[in-house]
Amino acid sequence: MMNSIWSKTIYPGGKWSGTIGRGKLLRFTALNNGANISMLMYNARDLSERYNMPDTLKAQHTSHLTKGNVLMSDNGRVLASIVDDSLGWHDTICGYTTRATTDAKYGATNYQERRNEWLRSGQENFAMELVRNGLSMRDMVPVVNLFSKVFCDDDGNMRFCTEHCHEGATVTLRTEMDILFILSNTPNPLDPRTSYPSVPVKMEVLLAAPVDSKDYCVNYRPENRRAFENTWEYYTLLGN
Amino acid sequence: MGAFNRIESPRRIEDAIYDEIIPAGDGWMRELLPGQVLRIVDLDGNQAADTLFYDAENPEDHYSAVATIAGQGNIYLTAGTTLRSESGKELLKIVADTCGRHDTLGGACSAQSNTVRYSHDTLSMHNCRDTFMLQIAKHDGTYTKRDLAPNINFFMNVPVTPDGGLEFADGVSAPGCYVELQSLCRTMVLISNCPQLNNPCNAYNPTPIRLLIWEE
Numbered sequence: 093m094m095n096s097i098w099s100k101t102i103y104p105g106g107k108w109s110g111t112i113g114r115g116k117l118l119r120f121t122a123l124n125n126g127a128n129i130s131m132l133m134y135n136a137r138d139l140s141e142r143y144n145m146p147d148t149l150k151a152q153h154t155s156h157l158t159k160g161n162v163l164m165s166d167n168g169r170v171l172a173s174i175v176d177d178s179l180g181w182h183d184t185i186c187g188y189t190t191r192a193t194t195d196a197k198y199g200a201t202n203y204q205e206r207r208n209e210w211l212r213s214g215q216e217n218f219a220m221e222l223v224r225n226g227l228s229m230r231d232m233v234p235v236v237n238l239f240s241k242v243f244c245d246d247d248g249n250m251r252f253c254t255e256h257c258h259e260g261a262t263v264t265l266r267t268e269m270d271i272l273f274i275l276s277n278t279p280n281p282l283d284p285r286t287s288y289p290s291v292p293v294k295m296e297v298l299l300a301a302p303v304d305s306k307d308y309c310v311n312y313r314p315e316n317r318r319a320f321e322n323t324w325e326y327y328t329l330l331g332n
Numbered sequence: 333m334g335a336f337n338r339i340e341s342p343r344r345i346e347d348a349i350y351d352e353i354i355p356a357g358d359g360w361m362r363e364l365l366p367g368q369v370l371r372i373v374d375l376d377g378n379q380a381a382d383t384l385f386y387d388a389e390n391p392e393d394h395y396s397a398v399a400t401i402a403g404q405g406n407i408y409l410t411a412g413t414t415l416r417s418e419s420g421k422e423l424l425k426i427v428a429d430t431c432g433r434h435d436t437l438g439g440a441c442s443a444q445s446n447t448v449r450y451s452h453d454t455l456s457m458h459n460c461r462d463t464f465m466l467q468i469a470k471h472d473g474t475y476t477k478r479d480l481a482p483n484i485n486f487f488m489n490v491p492v493t494p495d496g497g498l499e500f501a502d503g504v505s506a507p508g509c510y511v512e513l514q515s516l517c518r519t520m521v522l523i524s525n526c527p528q529l530n531n532p533c534n535a536y537n538p539t540p541i542r543l544l545i546w547e548e
Contacts (some may be wrong), residue, residue, distance in 0.1 A: 145397075146439020146482045149498055151448045155437065156496035166480070181496060185407065185437060187398030188400075190420050210461025215419075230392040232418050244492040245446045248408040248433075250401065281402045291435050 096296035102129065107213035109221040109274040111136045117175065117298040119264040120238055124291035127239040127257050130214050130279040132232075133163060133171045136270040137330075139227055141165045143147055145184050145234035151315040155244065157182040160312035162319060163236065163265070169323040170316070171271055172315040173309035175300075176264035177182030179257060183237040184315040186250070188214030189278050198288045204206045217276035225272055236329050238263055239293075240280040252264045266309075268323050336432030336504065339411035342511050343369065343546050350545035356538030357458050357527040359467040364515035369427065369546040372523070373510040374487045376539035378503030380526040381486040382440045382460040384396050384479075385415060385423050388518035391474050393417040397436040397482045407492055409434040409484060415513070418481070423451075423519050428512035431505045435490040437498070439482050440464065441528045450530045463524035475522075485526075486511050488533050500531055514548070 102108055102125070112118060120129065121151035135141035152161055159177040162170040174182075194213040195201075201210040214235070222231055241256040279289050303310065303320075310320050340469055345351070348371075354360050356379070372381050385395040399416040401407045409415075411429040414422050439445075442461030446454040461480065468475040487505035492498050527538050 135492050140476075140478050144439065144482070146437055147442070147445045147448070150438050150490075150500075151445065153498055154496060155492040164342040164445075164448070166444070168442070168448045185398060186402050187396065190399075227478075228392060229418060230394070230476075232396075233481050234396075234398045235492055243389070243494050243496060244407050245494055248406045248492070250405050250407060282405070318452065321452070322444065322447060 094298045096298050098297040099108060099294065101292050101294045103292050104276060104277055104288065106277045107217035107221055108226055109272065111272050112297060113198055113270050114267045115298045115300050117264050117268045118267065119262055119296045119298065121294040122239050122257050122259060122261040122291065123294055124259050125257060126254065126289055127261070127291050127293050128283065129238045129293045130235040130276045130278060131238060132218065132235055132274040134272040135165060135171070136272045139272065141167050142231065142233055143171055143236065151319065152313055155185065156185060157184055157236065160309055162309055162316050164319055168319060169326060170268040170319045172265040172267050174263065175266045175309060176262065179239065179261045179263065181241040181256065182263060183240040183242045183280065184234060186240070186280055186282050188218065188235050188276065189281050190215040193281060197286060212278060214276045214278040217278060218274060221274045225263050235311070237280050242280070242282055250282055252280060252284060254285065337410050337516060338430050338432045339428050340430055341371065341428035341448040344481060345544065347546060348544040349547050350543070352543050353540050354523065354525045354543060355540045356525050357463065358525055359463040360523040360543065361471055362488065362521055363523055364519045366515055366517050369514045369548055370521065371510050371511055371512045371544040372486055373508065374505045375507065375542055377507040378487065378505050378535035379508065380488045380533045381541050381542060382480065382483050382524040382526050383486055384464070384483045384522040386479065386520040387417050387421055387423060387458045388520045391479065393419050393421060394479055394481045394506060395423065395483065401436060406541065407437060409436055422516050424513040424515050426511060427514045431487055431509040433489055433504060434511060435485040435488040436482070438485050438490040438493065440524060441526065447494045454530060457529065458470040458527040460524035460526050464522060467522055500533065502532060503535055
């Protein structure tokens with residue numbers, strides 16, 4: 093069992109942003125039932141290149157994410173692969189909570205009255221971290237919601253599964269590029285529970301073994317292989 | 333497949349203040365005033381019209397696919413759908429729809445996504461992302477690549493299955509089908525009439541669309 097080189101727990105309502113170099117594993121662990129953590133990814137070398145939900149879903153003919161899937165940028169490259177997953181389903185079509193929807197669902201709160209217990213929203217968390225990194229709401233795009241399952245019935249109605257994520261669930265990403273991650277531990281917008289449902293999520297970074305030709309994610313679909321080829325080509329041209 | 337809700341428009345063509353044909357592979361960018369109604373007509377059937385919207389008073393606030401579908405709890409866009417921006421602002425409402433279902437999970441084609449989906453040889457083929465970028469380049473400098481968020485594909489049918497799949501189904505649109513949107517504020521509209529030949533989104537035959545605007 094490899095040792096992590098870095099670890100941090102994001103508490104309910106919390107946020108984090110930072111750059112993680114390629115070739116690392118980023119393992120998320122739900123420290124209680126019902127976790128949801130909203131995630132954005134940007135190419136650290138060129139922040140205009142970012143995670144693109146439609147390109148990711150349509151290339152892999154899927155509407156959910158699990159082991160084998162890759163998280164693609166809008167330039168046809170793999171930002172990160174999902175190399176391990178104990179849950180089997182992560183969401184990327186629901187978006188994130190706003191100040192307005194947080195107040196409406198859980199009751200209005202503010203810092204003056206609640207200090208650091210005020211109920212934070214994904215929208216505000218992302219806005220702050222985007223600006224911190226030289227970006228803005230212009231750069232806000234659909235997020236990945238790790239640990240959530242929302243499926244669609246035959247009429248297209250979106251159904252959130254409240255029993256999906258159990259304590260101890262893990263999902264592990266492998267970075268294929270240098271990535272700016274922005275994370276917000278705020279609820280899934282479709283979670284019907286009326287008391288603020290966020291639970292702590294632990295993040296650990298470990299070193300990844302080199303990607304070889306037998307790699308599970310590279311071979312998961314031919315589309316994935318071509319996205320990896322686009323990514324390797326990018327680094328060949330950069331010279332490292 | 334669920335029932336399709338088709339609603340016709342009471343508007344008459346002769347009352348329109350604007351009427352243009354957009355050939356396949358071309359783009360269009362124009363601001364709508366509050367109350368104005370835009371109709372996009374699928375002239376020959378099964379043509380995808382990739383469309384983005386912006387709050388013209390705050391162009392950083394772009395159309396949000398996820399705010400729109402989570403806001404209505406349903407992934408399909410049709411008459412009655414409110415199109416929302418990233419901030420949650422209501423930009424437009426779909427007031428008529430004779431096709432019955434439109435997609436907002438499939439995104440726009442690009443040279444890069446084509447190389448992933450089909451083969452590296454497709455890099456040189458024309459695509460919607462290029463059309464969007466050309467329109468932006470010809471505009472006044474307000475918009476950049478960073479403003480190209482996931483879009484709507486009018487007239488496209490991308491069914492999502494309960495077990496988490498996603499399919500590209502045969503088109504449900506027919507010649508003359510249209511969708512009509514009423515702008516609720518000053519809205520910038522950016523359209524690419526999709527040139528994609530590698531999948532059936534245009535029935536392998538990209539065709540023109542017609543755009544009409546009414547003052548209300």
